[in-house]
Each structure stands twice: as C-alpha cells, then as structure tokens.
C-alpha cells in the first residue's frame with residue numbers, strides 16, 4: 001500500500017467524514033496515524049518506541065520525554081476542539097473554491113471571527129511543502145497586479161495598490177496547462193524576476209516571457225529563453241495580451257477567486273498566503289477525490305511546525321529575493337515514507 005485509498009484512508013463523503021470523526025479522540029487517532037504511520041517516534045530524541053499514557057500523551061522509551069500527537073504541529077496548544085479543526089479542514093479542502101472565514105464562522109457557529117480566520121491561515125500555511133519541485137518543461141512567466149478591490153488599474157508596470165505578483169505556468173504538449181506558481185514580487189527589476197524564476201522553475205526549462213528587459217539574461221542562469229515582443233505582435237495585428245495566454249488565464253482565475261470566495265477582502269500582507277492556496281487548488285484541479293486533498297492537507301499539517309498567531313498577524317511580506325529551494329527534488333511525503341503497516345480503520349471502516 002503506497003497510495004491512500006478512498007474509504008479506507010480518507011473519507012469518501014460528508015457522511016463518511018461525520019461517521020469517522022465524531023469525537024476529538026477519533027481525530028487524535030487519525031492524526032497519530034498520519035504523523036507516525038509506522039508507530040510512535042519521539043520528536044525529542046528520534047527513538048522509535050514508547051507507550052501511550054492515560055491522558056493520550058506518549059512517553060518515549062528512550063529519553064522518557066512526554067509528548068502529544070499535536071505537539072510541534074499546527075495543532076499545538078490549540079484551544080479549538082479537533083472536531084472543529086477537522087470540519088474546517090474538510091470544508092476548506094472539499095469546497096471547489098475553498099471557503100471564506102465569514103462563511104466558515106457561520107457554518108461552524110463559532111462566535112469569534114478571529115479564531116476562524118486564524119484557523120484558515122494556519123491551514124494555508126502548511127500548503128507549501130518544503131523542497132517541493134520546481135516547474136519544468138515549457139513555462140510561461142509574467143507579472144501581474146493582484147489583490148485589492150479597486151478596479152481600473154490597467155496593465156503595465158505602474159505602481160498601484162495591488163501587489164505585483166510573479167506567475168509561472170507550465171505548458172503541456174500538445175495543449176493544456178500543467179502546474180503553476182505565484183508569488184508577490186518586490187518590483188519588476190531583473191533581480192526580482194530572476195529570483196522568482198530560479199526559485200520556481202527548474203534550470204534547463206524553456207521560459208517564455210514578454211519583451212520586458214527585466215527578463216534579459218535568463219540564458220546565463222541556465223534557461224532557454226523565448227521572449228515574445230508585444231511590439232512585434234501589434235505589428236502583426238495580434239492582440240499583445242494573447243502572447244502569454246497561460247499566465248493571463250491563471251491571473252484572471254486567481255483574481256476571480258479572490259473576488260468570489262473572499263469578496264476581495266484580502267490585504268497585501270496576507271496576499272501571498274491566499275496565492276499559495278490558489279496555487280494549491282489550481283494544481284489539484286484534476287484530483288478525482290476531494291477527500292484525498294483533505295488527507296494531504298492534514299498530512300502536511302502534522303508535519304508542519306506550529307504557526308504563532310503573531311506571525312499570522314504580521315503576514316508574509318514579499319521579499320526582494322525569495323529563498324532558493326534546495327537543489328534536490330522532493331517527493332510527496334507519502335512516497336518517502338514506508339508503507340503504512342496499519343491502515344486507517346481496517347477493523348471498523
């Protein structure tokens with residue numbers, strides 16, 4: 001068993017979801033299986049083996065440290081019941097376009113908007129897996145102003161209230177789009193654009209851009225560069241906007257999503273986290289099962305460090321030069337780990 005199965009490892013339907021996760025203990029059990037598929041591993045010393053205490057915590061057989069399944073994950077010290085977390089995650093992952101904090105607050109009948117808002121931001125923060133692979137093959141790259149609700153800002157590179165965002169989209173042969181990446185940019189300088197491309201596109205890829213000078217020099221960075229001139233397109237009587245159809249399609253989907261699901265209520269400081277959610281959804285748009293996406297998000301959540309409230313408030317500001325990912329290509333976590341020797345709910349499912 002190297003691949004999770006519907007109805008066995010994740011719920012197939014809302015009915016199944018409700019039947020599986022009736023209590024916090026049910027949720028804790030599931031998180032334990034996701035975090036330690038081959039049995040308890042001590043986060044303090046790495047020892048494999050220990051026993052479960054009466055209060056549901058674990059005691060390491062090596063160093064004697066006591067810990068809980070949620071300690072050191074995004075559920076660390078949460079005061080929100082796990083059943084509420086699970087329902088939020090189910091709605092977040094199974095809704096085609098996700099869910100806004102306001103609708104989630106209404107659905108969960110939780111009094112505090114802040115609690116729900118922070119819960120959604122914690123879920124968003126796990127979506128970018130460390131060391132995820134970069135885009136490859138033929139990749140369109142462009143920048144676009146995204147965010148804010150003010151209409152009327154035309155294209156071009158003038159500064160506005162919106163945030164300049166780098167967009168990269170894989171083109172598939174003979175047609176269709178592959179994965180995408182989006183990230184706020186400090187500016188449209190070649191330093192920012194080169195950093196965006198090296199951070200999100202594999203060397204050796206063919207990068208298609210417009211004729212902006214900020215994209216010059218990509219060959220020196222190990223790419224095949226195919227600039228397309230707007231002026232030449234205009235001279236040919238073509239619409240320059242059609243030069244990069246993939247990035248323009250993705251940009252307009254992202255803008256529509258921000259205005260639709262989130263009603264445009266996304267501030268600059270948090271835009272990158274919404275973009276991460278959009279990219280996560282876009283890249284899983286062909287996923288047959290939404291339950292599988294629920295499973296993946298919880299899998300990422302138990303592997304992710306705690307996210308402090310003050311870090312969510314501060315937001316992730318665009319950096320002039322984003323960090324370069326490790327050279328080694330990561331595998332999805334589930335492919336790296338040994339096959340689960342005790343599939344979820346074999347007995348009772």
Ligand SMILES: [Zn+2]
Nearest residue numbers: 042045060063
């Ligand atoms: Zn230990």
